[in-house]
Amino acid sequence: DIVMTQSPDSLAVSLGERATINCKSSQSVLYSSSNKNYLAWYQQKPGQPPKLLIYWASTRESGVPDRFSGSGSGTDFTLTISSLQAEDVAVYYCQQYYNTPITFGQGTRLEIK
Amino acid sequence: QLQLQESGPGLVKPSETLSLTCTVSGGSISSSVYYWGWIRQPPGKGLEWIGSIYYSGTTYYNPSLKSRVTISVDTSKNQFSLKLSPVTAADTSVYYCARHPSYCSSINCYLRWFDPWGQGTLVTVSS
Numbered sequence: 001d002i003v004m005t006q007s008p009d010s011l012a013v014s015l016g017e018r019a020t021i022n023c024k025s026s027q028s029v030l031y032s033s034s035n036k037n038y039l040a041w042y043q044q045k046p047g048q049p050p051k052l053l054i055y056w057a058s059t060r061e062s063g064v065p066d067r068f069s070g071s072g073s074g075t076d077f078t079l080t081i082s083s084l085q086a087e088d089v090a091v092y093y094c095q096q097y098y099n100t101p102i103t104f105g106q107g108t109r110l111e112i113k
Numbered sequence: 114q115l116q117l118q119e120s121g122p123g124l125v126k127p128s129e130t131l132s133l134t135c136t137v138s139g140g141s142i143s144s145s146v147y148y149w150g151w152i153r154q155p156p157g158k159g160l161e162w163i164g165s166i167y168y169s170g171t172t173y174y175n176p177s178l179k180s181r182v183t184i185s186v187d188t189s190k191n192q193f194s195l196k197l198s199p200v201t202a203a204d205t206s207v208y209y210c211a212r213h214p215s216y217c218s219s220i221n222c223y224l225r226w227f228d229p230w231g232q233g234t235l236v237t238v239s240s
Binding site for chain 2: 001048049052055093095097100102104
């Protein structure tokens, strides 16, 4: 199984500041034939299901604010929120779909400082 | 707009069978480009993929649960279902159903991200 490890486990950022969440996979999730990274990011607010933010490591889902961006390749990935808003308080998960079993990171809790 | 809704008992006794159904509305479960999956989340913890099914009945399971899981589909009702047996307290979780895009070659199918998700249903395993 591909193990996904996120860092940090929790993060407190001031409103308007940048938030950065990291995700590392135990093996590369880059498919050389397509040159695509098989990685997605989700946001989960309390009492709600996860919401897809980004797929192919850097493609923003329709309707997701452009302050959210994804980057990275191979085994190291980053979710960046460029200017934190109050509504961004949530737990964020990365997920690999390079192979089965599909696996998720343990989650990063983002709070307001 | 596609919507998914989980349904089933909220309380199951240890050693018995957990049975849930996901009803899809606003779209057809028989689409050739999507798989339909189950994911669970123990209270306060992270996400675990259980397995996924194609409208034809082809399934992929998480090996960690495979011996206890059966996922089936009923295209006439636009539903897919999860059975987990036998259950223990460790199976207490919020269970989500979700759609995920897929690409199928002549050899294999490749599952993608999950979107959208159902609201989830809490299943507690307790006597």
